[in-house]
Amino acid sequence: MILYNKDGGSDGGEAVVVLKKGPWTAAEDETLAAYVREYGEGNWNAVRKKTWLARCGKSCRLRWANHLRPNLRKGSFSPHEERLIIQLHSQLGNKWARMAAQLPGRTDNEIKNYWNTRLKRFQRQGLPLYPPDILPYNHVPQQQTYLRQPKTPSSTLLSPTPASSFAFRTPTPPPLCPKRSYNTAFNCNPSYTSSPTAFLVSSPAFHSPPSSYHSTYPVYSTKQELPSNQIPYSASLGVYQVSKFSGNANYDHNHHTALHISTCQLLEDVMEEAEALADSCRGPKRRQLMAAPEEDNFFSGTFRHCASSDKLCSLQGNDQTAQKEEESLQMNTMHDEDIAQLLDWGSESGENSNGQFSVITTEDNLVLDNHQLASLFPADDDNNNNTNMNPSWDNLSGIC
């Protein structure tokens, strides 16, 4: 361990010094920024070797990522961003980095802080974290037999602190994959930043205040870790898969339609963010407000489909291996369907035909990057943003 004795900028040059902690000074910021300008990002441990900074590499990286890097968006989250965070959290759980990838200019730390604050406030007020039409992260239908199983290894993920963890009434299935294993198929590809939108849920009910909101929606009060198991993961292949988009057609047409609409609405949301990336390429406005029945949200549809299959959802006994396998199948099913609907939407909306909407498929993987989204979505309709968003939910007192 290298030790420094620094206090914010003086260059002592001591052999034994203590790594500085605590708030960064302007001088440190400038030094770090200059370092990055000269050497680029990465190799953070070299900062203290090439500069007078007495900060560890991790600290430098964090400071750069959260405060100094260009294109950071400071200030409060917009209502639209807040909506997106809620939606993303309902899908991804506490995957802040992945959520941040959907919010240009925002950091995982910001999102995490926002969510934790919101979590505390809602818990204190006894309010649900999600609008009624968005099922909480990890929601599973009660007919799934593993709900009655004794604790699984996932119980080890129980968080000791209430502030940043949240549990729902339904037990949490065990994690399906090792941490970051999705890198192989998603995260390493920059295009991944948009792919989660393929399985996001959006419903018009989310944009309007539910009259029975307080009385009908479950209030969550227990705490539990939120493992990331929303990315379809193939246990056998070790990658997340998107396969055979047309192969999962055995969900009913109503769901198909509703899910299609929901996905469309959500893509609108994300694309609004992507607009920030679109400096040119202005073309015909593409924006449609669609409505979907409240009961036809993505999860209910997906799990109804899932629950209809004994093979997928009827877990017998406590065989964890079998359980993981089953859950993996569920995830693949979810993702396949959603991706299929995404593609279906792209096709039906006609965007495919103009060549701007490109979905890259590489064997089992599907990617659709922000730039593609941006180009798909001309940035000339800012005035319409508000019309798409009924602010009622956002304006609910004490909610957002």
Next chain:
DNA sequence: AAGATGTCCAACCGCATTAAG
């Protein structure tokens, strides 16, 4: 006015993963 409480935010810590030697 003062203390209590809540909110926001920056930063650190520990762990997991990856890459390099």
Next chain:
DNA sequence: TCTTAATGCGGTTGGACATCT
């Protein structure tokens, strides 16, 4: 193949400030 450093991520903490009582 193993070890180690670097990196990334999520959890947690604590200080500053705002608001409430």
